Amino acid sequence: MKPVNKIKTLFGVFTLLLALVLLLSFKGESKAQAAAFLISPYYGNESINQGYHGGHPAYDYSLTYQPVLAAASGTVTRVQWYNNTPECHQSPSNTACGYGLHIYIRHNNNYVSRYAHLSSTAFNLNTTSAPVNDGVVIGTSGHTGWSTGPHLHFEVKDASGGNANPYALNLWKDGQAAGHPLPPLASGTEIIVDDNTTNSAGFSKGRGGIFNNNCPPNTCPYWYHYTGIGYGNDMYATFVNGNVVDYWARWQPSLPSGGGIYEVFVHTPGDHATSWQAPFTVVHADGQTIGRVDQYGLFNRWVTIGVYRMVPGNYVYTTDATGESQGIHCGGGQWCELGADAVKFVRRDTLYQSLWRGNQGWSNSVAIINNLPQWGTGTGWLGTTSLDYLPGSGALQTQTYFVIGNTLWQGMWRGNQGWSRTIPLHNGQIRWGSASSWSGPAPISGLPGSGTLQTQSEFVVCNTLWQALWRGNQGWARTIPIQGGQPVWGSASAWTGPISISGLPGSGNMETQTEFAVGNTLWQAFWRGGQGWTRTVPINNCNLNWNGASAWTGPVSINGLPGSGSMQTQEDFVIKP
Amino acid sequence: MHTNNRIIVRMFSLLLLLIISCTPNSVEPPVTDLSEVSFSSEQSGTSSKSLIRYATIELEENGNAHFHEPAHFSHFELAVDAQTNIIEAVSITLSPELDFIPDHVVPSPDGGYLVLMQPVVPGGRPHVFNQKTGEVQALFETYAGGRFFGWHPDARHFLFWIDMVGLWLVDAETGNKLKLAEPAGPVQGAAISPDGQTIAYITNDLPDTVGALWFVDSAGKDARVQFDAGDISYLYSHAWSPDGMQLLYYGNCSAGSGGKNIQVGGPLCVFDTLSQSSQSLELPFVGYEPVWSPNGRYIAGTGLATKTEACQKTIILSESDSCLYNGRSIYLVDMVTGETQELTEGIAPVWSPDGSSLAFLSHRTGVPEVWTISIDGSNLKQLTTDGLAKSPYGQLAWVQEVE
Secondary structure, three states, X not given: OOOOOOOOOOOXXXXXXXXXXXXXXXXXXXXXXXXXXXOOOOOOHHHEEEOOEOOXXXXXXXXXXXXXXXXXXXXXXXXXXXXXXXXXXXEOOOHHHOOOEEEEEEEOOOOEEEEEOEEEEOOOOOOOOEEEOOOXXXXXXXXXXXXXXXXXXXXEEOOOOOEEOOOOOOOEOOOOOOOOOOOOOOOOOEEEEEOOOOOOOOEEEEOOOOOOOEOOOOOOOOOEEEEOOOHHHEEEEXXXXXXXXXXXXXXXXXXXXXXXXXXXXXXEOOOOOOOOOEEEEEEEOOEEEEEEEOHHHOOOEEEEEEEEEEOOOOEEEEEOOOOOXXXXXXXXXXXXXXXXXXXXXXXXXXXXXXXEEOOEEEEEEEEEEOOEEOOOOOOOOEEEEEHHHOOOOOOEEEEEEEEEOOEEEEEEEEOOEEEEEEEEEEOOEEOHHHOOOOEEEEEHHHOOOOOOEEEEEEEEEOOEEEEEEEEOOEEEEEEEEEEOOEEOHHHOOOOEEEEEHHHOOOOOOEXXXXXXXXXXXXXXXXXXXXXEEEEEEEEEOOEEOHHHOOOOEEEEEHHHOOOOOOEEEEEEEEEOO | OOOEOOOOOHHHHHHHHOEOOOOOOOOOOOEOOOOOOOOOOOOOOEEEEEEEEEEEEOEOOXXXXXXXXXXXXXXXXXXXXXXXXXXXXXXXXXXXXXXXXXXXXXXOOOOOEEEEEEEEOOEEEEEEEEOOOOEEEEOOOOOOOEEEEEEOOOXXXXXEEEOOOEEEEEEOOOOOEEXXXXXXXXOOOEEEOXXXXXXXXXXXXXXXXOOEEEEEEOOOOOOEEEEEOOXXXXXOOOOEOOOOOEEEEEOOOOOOOOOOOOOOOOOEEEEEOOOOEEEEOOOOEEEEEEEEOOOOOEEEEEEEOOOOOOOOHHHHHHHHHHHOOOOEEEEEEEOOOOOEEEEEEOEEEEEOOOOOEEEEEEOOOOOOEEEEEEOXXXXXXXXXXXXXXXXXXXXXXXXEEEO
């Protein structure tokens, strides 16, 4: 809870009244599938190079080896090459080559989205049942199969397998199918592990089975070393070996304590890498996942094989067991080559979530890719934290976080007394151990309204800190300018309100509210009566476009959350690397 | 080569009169039980001439093609005698009312129908032209494109597959469809047996078996797995030997040997349905459909000369079709002696109806052209000379003229 000082009204009352329709929506793990179910990580009309018509019941987006994201939650039911014959790696004229390397996702309404001509996948070949959430990275676009140039072929089939025009049927739930350009990929801190001749700096290779027989220079006869090619001007290559693991290579990054969420990229050189389906296994904090890379179709490119939570000790490895034998894919009785070059680990923005139920705390972290939370890639709810670690006494009423620069601001209320502190951020890591002391308590009498404090929330948009609170089912809001990385409390606007809870969906008392801003979108959620609601609000040039807010989605049952008891508080905030 | 640009007579004449009203098939015709239909593969009235059919595309100087520009496509037919001398060369003019240019035109064995394949991702949409009525019927209009897997020997039905919709036997006369199977995975090729009774196809409908080769009868019954053709496998549409006893496939030749996914030779294999075992062919296969000779003694295919690099990646990515011919040759496997010989440079061979010659595509003059050669390596002939303006591509067809 931040000190409440006398403030000036900085914004029109009308604006703030609209702002009071902030709903904290806890982002539940499942979303109801309505008629509109697709989201738009794609890519705007200006990026379409062939639209939907009778001879082409799909959209072609002019992507050039860029990440491909799932358009809606569902189950991955297909990861395969459309045609295995050697002549069908890529052809502009041979229609038999079809989709090339492709992925199908079956959604909860039994529609199927198809992603074709890929160059890498974040799932193993022949995957038939893998859950995936919308916006998650599923692979990299490419130029495989029947393709005249690099692009993403995006197709939707209805529940009967018939053609469906996603735009015409208005299946895009965020209404942004048209004119919604792909946001620039947020840059994150990168760790590149490159091959080397000394089995050092995180790279190692060997033979005779997985991680057997590390080979220092010149002791692995069939790891061929090539210079003048590849990332760092060298690479290794070996011949594929069907389904038998013999030769291997491993890339282990030096990750900071606590790890983080990383997108993993693999580099393919321009030669000596001709496997159509090189396997790269990511050993991450939540298990192992195999991605596949079409090395034959890549020339000095990085491609993604997915986003993972990784902690120190995690790594990526490949083996010569690509599934390809002599004469398969590469033709002419020859063996394809598996290239081992460099692997890159890119730290991604992380959405942190915390909640309290029954005086026990839980936390979750979720990657953000292309300004979309990658629901399902998170740690999963981790808990529990006891209330004993927090200052004050009494039941926890609310907790709040917001980030300004390299500082995480944390506040909480319990027993109608407020406390706050700051925690430094470093390279995307929260330095809990370096947190300031809690300051407080601040009395609730400094807040507008009456009754018990039900919830307080804060979020930052550009240079403005927004605050909202609910007491006695009445809402209040104000803004505080940010200068020099600090809220200027003395210049805070007056509290605007009260707003009645009757304007919100659902029923029951307000329990908690949360927001977070990612890119040009403010995500809002609230819980009342044990049910959660969410919506998004566009941000235009640092202004919140309340009129353009999406409809409220919900309700989501609290049963999907960990713990037991009533919802006390939930808060989300984004940490950039 | 002088080409007769008149609108041709014979079986293609009615193409000029194509009724491209293209009655939409918005309602699926009823499924037909074909179990009581007798199939006949007899042909009558053959002449001494045979016909080589091919499609062409206009190429740029650098070898790039305008595949999205219909005006640059053409279809041709060469009538040749027994010595592969050209008797007549005809440009097939499709009616301008046809609102697409087919990338494949596949006549039925007796010429009574044409399947015109409209390119629709991921494959094509079939339009059936009935020579007797002059009508064109579009099929599977509400679905993604599929794959044409060959005519039934009865010259009336054909095999067609659409991913996630099914593998069908389609009646060209009525448009009725019989679903033979509905595989969950992509069908890696399918082929109808010479007697029309059995359809073979590869898919991954079994747990832990990605490349299962299945048989199903022409009534869509008695589906049964034959063997594991390998995780990476394919069945071309002319896979059956003429006597129907063997299957040619691309994949793992350990089939029938109990060696699950233990690669034995390959990647071209011949499965014997009697002994239930496979043998590996010593043909350095590099793609394009391998084909049985009409008498079943030989298999012709496209191979890559030893130690020849298939293609530089830079070329693949920028001008992929320019790499189609590099180091490729026509190979002949004698199934009696086991001998394999390299005949001549080229790709995608097809047999003459009498089995004495092969037609193929070659780039030896600097541009793709149609060539023929006798199976003893003699009588090498260049049949087309249109160069970049009309560059042959795709699979040729060589059929006996039916009078």
